[in-house]
Amino acid sequence: MSSGKQVFLVGPEADEQRLDIFLVGHLPDMTRSRIQQLIVNGNIRVNDRIPNKTGYKLKSDDKVAIDLPSPIATEVNAEEIPLDIVFEDNDLLVINKRRGMVVHPAAGNQQGTLVNALLAHCTDLSGINGVIRPGIVHRLDKDTSGLMLAAKTDLAHLSLAEQIRTHSAGRIYLAVVQGNVVLDSGRIEAAIGRHPLDRKKMAVVRQHGKAAVTHYQVIERLGRHTIVSCRLETGRTHQIRVHMASIGHPLVGDPKYGSSKLEQSIKGQALHSSEIHFRHPRTEIAMSFSAPLPQDMLEMIEQLRKSR
Secondary structure, eight states, X not given: OOSEEEEEEOOGGGTTOBHHHHHHHHOTXXXXXXXXXHHHTTOEEETTBOOSSTTOBOXXXXXXXXXXXXXXXXXXXXXXXXXXXXXXXXXXXXXXXXXXXXXXXXXXBOSSSHHHHHHHHXXXXXXXXXXXXXXXXXXXXXXXXXXXXXXXXXXXXXXXHHHHHTTOSEEEEEEXXXXXXXXXXXXXXXXEEEOSSOXXXXXXXXXXXBOOEEEEEEEEXXXXXXXXXXXXXXXXXXXXXXXXXXXXXXXXXXXXXSOSSOOSSOSSOOEEEEEEEEEOTTTOOEEEEEOOOOHHHHHHHHHHHHHO
16 A cells, blocks of 8 residues: 555444454555554544544544555665575465575664565565565564465465464474473463563563463474474464473573573574465465475484484
């Protein structure tokens, strides 16, 4: 959606409706989170006043004005970086991201990212997340490898993001954790928010956190280590890393939530996005993809098997 001003008149059918939900119905090419951010930033007014919250209740005959800011010109260079593309069509890509690759440019990482590589591979990426994150539907941490989605069209982006939000799209990860996980399977339900003392970390918190649920299952026990599969019911920042650490089983090689001394010769946490399931945004055909463990994790697991 381009910059500019639009005005909507609230009809009787929208009386007492939340402002953000009202606008989702009138701006189908914008996500609810984007609309909420515009409300917080003061780009949306009701009867010429800035509402005090995103859930402001509208009244019949209210006048809602939205003033979209002009996009900020930001240079993101295309770079010829090899990509492991598992699937591609006119709407989307499924990519097997290597460990160590940052997903999108940010302070200190303007080059060598997945976005830089995508821009060189194709020019038709969705623009919903702006010039810094074109096509990016969801993220993987820099040192997490495996499958992730990228959207070429806004239709695909909105559909895939909604599938992830409503849990109709599934993601399964394989991880190697410290310690012997006693239960064969389990469900971790614990809210995640910013760490109260270290704002660069996330933590299980009692207040001001977001609901988070992870399902885990033991794949193989390796003495002092365990291979587990983790299925995300929600998608919070560092969710698997925080949840597994919260039950006493941090990921091997995790410098942020695990031991300060790395046990194995692996750069980053032993976490791999191994499976992804979703419905194609245009055809609605069920799609499923898998990616084998990267070589560094395979070698590490083999070392653990020999030493158990």
